[in-house]
Amino acid sequence: MNVKPKLPKGFRDFDSKTLEKREYIIKIISDVFKSYSFQKIETPSVESIETLSGKYGDEADRLIFKILNSGNYLSDYDLNNNADYKELTRFISKKALRYDLTVPLARYISQNINNISFPFKRYQMQNVWRADKPQKGRFREFMQCDADIIGSKNLINEYELVRIYDKVFEKLNLAGTIISINSRKILTAVSSKLNVEDKFSEFVILLDKYDKIGKIKFIEELKNFNISKEDSDFLIKIIENPDIDYIKSYLSEFGISSEGFDECKYIFEKLKLTSNFCEIKFNFKLARGLDYYTGTIFEVENSKVKIGALGGGGRYDNLTSIFGNNELSGVGVSFGLDRIYYCLSELSLFKSSNELNKTLFLNFGERELNYNLKVLDVFRESGISATIYADFSKIKKQMNYANNLNYKFVVICGENEIKSKMVTLKNMITGNQITDKVEKIIKLILSEKTD
Amino acid sequence: MNVKPKLPKGFRDFDSKTLEKREYIIKIISDVFKSYSFQKIETPSVESIETLSGKYGDEADRLIFKILNSGNYLSDYDLNNNADYKELTRFISKKALRYDLTVPLARYISQNINNISFPFKRYQMQNVWRADKPQKGRFREFMQCDADIIGSKNLINEYELVRIYDKVFEKLNLAGTIISINSRKILTAVSSKLNVEDKFSEFVILLDKYDKIGKIKFIEELKNFNISKEDSDFLIKIIENPDIDYIKSYLSEFGISSEGFDECKYIFEKLKLTSNFCEIKFNFKLARGLDYYTGTIFEVENSKVKIGALGGGGRYDNLTSIFGNNELSGVGVSFGLDRIYYCLSELSLFKSSNELNKTLFLNFGERELNYNLKVLDVFRESGISATIYADFSKIKKQMNYANNLNYKFVVICGENEIKSKMVTLKNMITGNQITDKVEKIIKLILSEKTD
Numbered sequence: 001m002n003v004k005p006k007l008p009k010g011f012r013d014f015d016s017k018t019l020e021k022r023e024y025i026i027k028i029i030s031d032v033f034k035s036y037s038f039q040k041i042e043t044p045s046v047e048s049i050e051t052l053s054g055k056y057g058d059e060a061d062r063l064i065f066k067i068l069n070s071g072n073y074l075s076d077y078d079l080n081n082n083a084d085y086k087e088l089t090r091f092i093s094k095k096a097l098r099y100d101l102t103v104p105l106a107r108y109i110s111q112n113i114n115n116i117s118f119p120f121k122r123y124q125m126q127n128v129w130r131a132d133k134p135q136k137g138r139f140r141e142f143m144q145c146d147a148d149i150i151g152s153k154n155l156i157n158e159y160e161l162v163r164i165y166d167k168v169f170e171k172l173n174l175a176g177t178i179i180s181i182n183s184r185k186i187l188t189a190v191s192s193k194l195n196v197e198d199k200f201s202e203f204v205i206l207l208d209k210y211d212k213i214g215k216i217k218f219i220e221e222l223k224n225f226n227i228s229k230e231d232s233d234f235l236i237k238i239i240e241n242p243d244i245d246y247i248k249s250y251l252s253e254f255g256i257s258s259e260g261f262d263e264c265k266y267i268f269e270k271l272k273l274t275s276n277f278c279e280i281k282f283n284f285k286l287a288r289g290l291d292y293y294t295g296t297i298f299e300v301e302n303s304k305v306k307i308g309a310l311g312g313g314g315r316y317d318n319l320t321s322i323f324g325n326n327e328l329s330g331v332g333v334s335f336g337l338d339r340i341y342y343c344l345s346e347l348s349l350f351k352s353s354n355e356l357n358k359t360l361f362l363n364f365g366e367r368e369l370n371y372n373l374k375v376l377d378v379f380r381e382s383g384i385s386a387t388i389y390a391d392f393s394k395i396k397k398q399m400n401y402a403n404n405l406n407y408k409f410v411v412i413c414g415e416n417e418i419k420s421k422m423v424t425l426k427n428m429i430t431g432n433q434i435t436d437k438v439e440k441i442i443k444l445i446l447s448e449k450t451d
Numbered sequence: 452m453n454v455k456p457k458l459p460k461g462f463r464d465f466d467s468k469t470l471e472k473r474e475y476i477i478k479i480i481s482d483v484f485k486s487y488s489f490q491k492i493e494t495p496s497v498e499s500i501e502t503l504s505g506k507y508g509d510e511a512d513r514l515i516f517k518i519l520n521s522g523n524y525l526s527d528y529d530l531n532n533n534a535d536y537k538e539l540t541r542f543i544s545k546k547a548l549r550y551d552l553t554v555p556l557a558r559y560i561s562q563n564i565n566n567i568s569f570p571f572k573r574y575q576m577q578n579v580w581r582a583d584k585p586q587k588g589r590f591r592e593f594m595q596c597d598a599d600i601i602g603s604k605n606l607i608n609e610y611e612l613v614r615i616y617d618k619v620f621e622k623l624n625l626a627g628t629i630i631s632i633n634s635r636k637i638l639t640a641v642s643s644k645l646n647v648e649d650k651f652s653e654f655v656i657l658l659d660k661y662d663k664i665g666k667i668k669f670i671e672e673l674k675n676f677n678i679s680k681e682d683s684d685f686l687i688k689i690i691e692n693p694d695i696d697y698i699k700s701y702l703s704e705f706g707i708s709s710e711g712f713d714e715c716k717y718i719f720e721k722l723k724l725t726s727n728f729c730e731i732k733f734n735f736k737l738a739r740g741l742d743y744y745t746g747t748i749f750e751v752e753n754s755k756v757k758i759g760a761l762g763g764g765g766r767y768d769n770l771t772s773i774f775g776n777n778e779l780s781g782v783g784v785s786f787g788l789d790r791i792y793y794c795l796s797e798l799s800l801f802k803s804s805n806e807l808n809k810t811l812f813l814n815f816g817e818r819e820l821n822y823n824l825k826v827l828d829v830f831r832e833s834g835i836s837a838t839i840y841a842d843f844s845k846i847k848k849q850m851n852y853a854n855n856l857n858y859k860f861v862v863i864c865g866e867n868e869i870k871s872k873m874v875t876l877k878n879m880i881t882g883n884q885i886t887d888k889v890e891k892i893i894k895l896i897l898s899e900k901t902d
Contacts, residue, residue: 046592048458387488
């Protein structure tokens with residue numbers, strides 16, 4: 001068993017420095033969710049296979065991590081008669097790991113429908129697992145941060161969710177953040193004008209690729225859709241200059257109307273009531289997946305760091321019907337923690353560590369120990385994070401330890417200090433040293449007047 | 452697919468009220484860990500099977516949740532030749548869910564040994580999964596809260612960990628909490644006097660059962676060990692009146708010595724330096740599992756609520772050797788979140804909700820909406836958690852919603868208020884209503900002078 005252990009691919013450890021930064025982001029997001037009166041819930045990591053399967057499409061179903069039944073799972077199964085892994089899986093696995101936070105939310109609502117007051121504003125920040133091929137920036141376990149409002153079709157909800165995006169990125173001080181808004185209804189209206197309704201999915205996928213493949217390639221691929229020159233010019237125009245009023249009036253000439261236009265306009269009007277940190281714009285190209293959303297859709301990106309969407313969301317009208325309940329319209333946003341982390345790192349936007357007032361007491365040996373332990377206790381009671389070096393090692397080794405672990409202060413409390421009932425405080429950043437009474441030293445640390 | 456969904460047995464949803472209480476406990480534990488200079492790490496939920504298996508004993512190995520390989524996991528496997536589920540499992544599952552936080556810690560240290568400064572003081576608060584039979588108070592997914600010090604054999608570490616227990620239960624205000632201390636070395640020394648060294652495991656299991664089965668049954672079962680009358684009397688005496696000095700001097704008459712006595716005494720002496728909230732006592736019956744610990748052991752219980760151990764821990768000398776590294780001695784404590792939660796509930800020790808300054812703006816319709824959204828924004832900027840009822844429903848329905856969700860305040864901002872540039876605040880607990888300028892109302896809420 002003496003083999004050097006390894007982590008499975010796509011899974012990560014987090015050390016304390018990384019966690020501190022992650023928790024800085026998590027706290028900002030959850031504080032904003034709370035200030036908008038969202039209630040936190042948590043669902044278990046493990047759900048029944050029946051709850052998850054068939055909800056994400058065939059492609060995604062294969063990416064669900066399945067858990068092997070416990071005990072002798074073959075006892076009731078005639079193994080020799082079956083060599084198909086898909087059938088075997090149905091038999092030997094009844095549980096799976098959470099794939100996203102939305103299907104568990106639907107299951108939660110369905111199970112608790114009589115105890116929930118609607119509109120139900122819930123947020124959830126938990127890990128999800130996907131058996132995706134691991135690659136740079138894509139992990140098999142990652143945190144999703146979702147806020148959803150279930151049971152209200154009012155567009156105030158959309159307005160509030162955009163405000164949440166804006167407020168989070170303002171608090172993160174992530175300048176250059178762009179919130180794009182579109183509506184699936186607008187995409188449908190335009191596809192109707194272009195006569196591509198029967199190829200709607202392919203059309204939307206092509207739109208989504210516009211930025212990646214560029215205008216020339218886009219026009220080339222557009223030929224597959226048999227679109228007239230006039231329609232093609234119109235499409236390019238609204239991609240390059242997305243203007244809700246223009247699209248609406250242009251389509252109305254052809255008898256095509258859509259409430260998507262008025263909905264988007266309403267949201268943008270409301271967003272003018274207050275000042276916004278992010279750039280908020282209508283983006284006709286925005287599609288956000290295919291079969292899921294039914295109304296407004298959102299996406300967040302940063303213009304300075306090319307890492308893809310930092311968040312996304314939208315309105316879906318059939319959330320709980322998958323579990324046989326009445327349809328409840330929902331609208332939600334999601335934050336991608338790992339990508340936001342990457343952005344803040346790239347732009348050096350993480351504040352310096354909060355842990356800098358950590359204090360290490362040097363350990364001079366048994367004779368001085370009791371005095372040191374008592375002083376240590378007073379430090380902690382005053383709210384200072386502190387510890388004593390656990391072994392009676394050489395002072396040089398102890399100082400190295402303080403340096404390696406970024407202790408800001410070292411407390412020296414040897415024979416002389418004990419005699420004079422004082423302690424010596426060394427600031428490890430400036431090298432300054434000061435000897436004074438315990439209360440004075442504690443005041444100095446807490447007021448940070450020690451540099 | 453319209454089947455009412457169910458959670459798998461032993462797994463739980465948490466609503467916002469439950470989470471608030473859980474997070475109250477979690478924050479107290481992590482604040483104390485931090486104030487003792489422990490660094491937080493996190494390991495992934497999923498580890499390689501090789502990392503976990505063979506580390507917990509055969510019994511526990513069966514309780515590890517195993518994850519099915521992705522894709523066609525049977526493609527390289529001649530299914531017909533094998534009907535044994537154990538062999539099949541080795542082939543079709545290479546990953547498993549975290550079973551505890553200790554083996555992942557050992558794996559983490561082994562992988563990062565050159566980047567860690569020892570003594571390594573880490574804490575970890577994450578879920579673990581066990582395929583145990585679910586029953587009252589026993590779940591298949593639950594949170595463990597562990598603090599360990601790796602790479603120091605000094606007993607200051609034991610002292611500090613007992614102080615951590617004491618401080619956490621003081622902050623939780625959980626009166627009647629008892630911290631028991633023993634040493635595996637003392638158990639070994641006594642078993643040597645009793646000549647039961649070859650039945651050490653069974654002996655310790657019997658000791659552990661003393662409180663459950665009572666003295667008479669204990670003495671009866673003791674007969675299986677062929678212990679002399681004199682030894683049996685000695686054993687009963689040190690169970691009923693555990694006294695380190697007495698056991699030490701009694702055994703020394705027979706030439707049996709053990710550093711366990713001096714170690715325990717040292718820890719108790721140090722604990723006299725500061726005042727303690729919990730009762731801290733030597734308990735000869737304490738055993739804490741069998742093969743794991745090698746020195747001091749701890750256990751925490753509450754005398755008022757009979758739910759079993761609220762925490763436990765101890766010293767283990769062979770943590771990293773399981774992964775082929777040099778032996779690093781470790782000592783740690785663990786808190787059982789679910790049981791602490793149960794205790795606090797039973798004794799009504801949870802403080803009232805922090806969410807009580809939540810504010811709901813009534814929604815009077817589109818004409819009043821813009822004014823309300825602007826005021827809502829000012830509320831949130833002032834740090835008040837607030838929202839507007841999302842639909843233009845009847846006021847009675849909106850007031851019911853505020854009641855159901857325990858909103859403390861309702862803001863009424865209708866035609867009259869808008870004309871006079873005022874807002875009306877209704878305290879939902881007292882029923883009192885007050886109309887004033889926005890800034891005044893915000894000040895009132897923040898100073899809580901609204902009752």
